[in-house]
Amino acid sequence: MKLITAIIKPFKLDDVREALSEIGVQGITVTEVKGFGRQKGHTELYRGAEYVVDFLPKVKVEVAVTDELTDQAIEAISKSANTGKIGDGKIFVLNLEQVVRIRTGETGADAV
């Protein structure tokens, strides 16, 4: 099992959700985060004091998938979150050691 973490542009969230849904990924966790890679920030001005704001709002998407679905999930996210412009984000794939469904107690691939 794998935990796929993707940092994407906030307005792409709906597209990513739909794309994952289409390949059969049902569960998803979304967090609002701030960050930057190569994308430059912007300046803000308050009464003559200029601030360079590096951190840009992003959305972190986390999905747990079985090994078989991993490549499809990566492709689904990649395609739907892509704009071609700097700041599109990154996908991280981590090994998932255990998954438990709290309501039923199911574990492993059944719980994903």
Place this chain on the structure above:
Amino acid sequence: MRSEKIIRLITMGMALTMPALSWAEEAAPAAVLDTGNTAWMLTSTAFVLMMTIPGLALFYAGMVRSKNVLSVMMQCFAITCLVTVLWTMYLYSLVFSDGGSMQSYIGGMSKAFLAGVTKEALFPPYTVPETVFSMFQLTFAIITPALIVGGFAERMKFSAVLWFTALWVTLVYAPVAHWVWGGGWLGAMGALDFAGGTVVHINAGVAGFIACLMIGPRIGHGRTAMPPHSLVLTMIGASLLWVGWFGFNAGSAVAADGAAGMAMLVTQVASSVAALVWMLCEWMNHGKPTTLGIASGAVAGLVAITPASGFVGPIGALAIGAAAGLACFLAAAKLKKIFGYDDALDVFGVHAVGGILGAILTAVFVDVSFGGMGLKEGVTMGHQLWVQVVSVGATLAYGVIVSFILLKVIDIVIGLRVDEEQEREGLDIVLHDERGYDL
């Protein structure tokens, strides 16, 4: 009602037959209550109170970081309450009663605990009840120390704020207000300050400046970004200040008449011009117009027109507004950067600079050639300018010295500033055990 009519007739009869009250050198005409004026002054009082709570409270609160939002509001609210009590006890008396041999510098205690301020009492030559006049003046005494909060925001102890407020209104506000409005030497000299350019704005601006220098900059100032946490609050506050200012300036006519109308007019014009000028300055300087800029500009215009509001006409308002927009923009955006002082909410840049500018320009634009009310008989513009300079200088000098001493004493006795850890965590939690937002 018949009984009302009878009372009115008797009062009028008394007013006409009783000898006029003697007030300083002049015999003032026996005043008669005017319901129109009284209605307006009741309203003005409410407007000016609204300027502090919540106008100024919101204006400032939005500009600080969210961890300190309540501290600012608490200070404004507490200052309102504290000054009200002190006003009742002795401040009103110090400003507006006869100080006998000291009358040039301070009033006496004959009106302590508002003695003589009965339901029926008038305050000659005004035609409104003394209760109303007293409360109207109170709202000015409230907003002045509340303005100073801007100089030490986000790092001063609440107890120190209370002590400083109590001592400052007693030792600085009361004397200066007495000098200008209470029969003291500046008024006698012919200084023109219609609604408080010196008494309120220069006073507060310079006290705030001294406070910010003595308390020191906020931790991280210059290196860490400390943008306003909610310009939404600031804009609402600025709007309430603007609307409330009609009570401040037009109310200073203590009458519902043409003078009040003109004061309102010039207030509106000056603030609008100043707002646009600041906005344009930013647009050219930085590339974009900002909401904080336009709001600050409006306040700067309001400050500058304050001393002039009873003396100038529309042309004067345009000129004063434009000058204030530019001067205060430079003071807040440039001067602060050059010298590096942490005047967190620009009390000096807006109130001191705006107040000084307005006070000086009053002498120019009062002239009939600019549509003003005209210099007094026999007074030249040069002389009036000199008088204005003296009043500005005296207020500055006295304010600086006494504020400095007060802050020094308070610092020694209880300490002005919270410690580093408290400042980092935020005043709301540390001083008030509260959070402004629980999102």
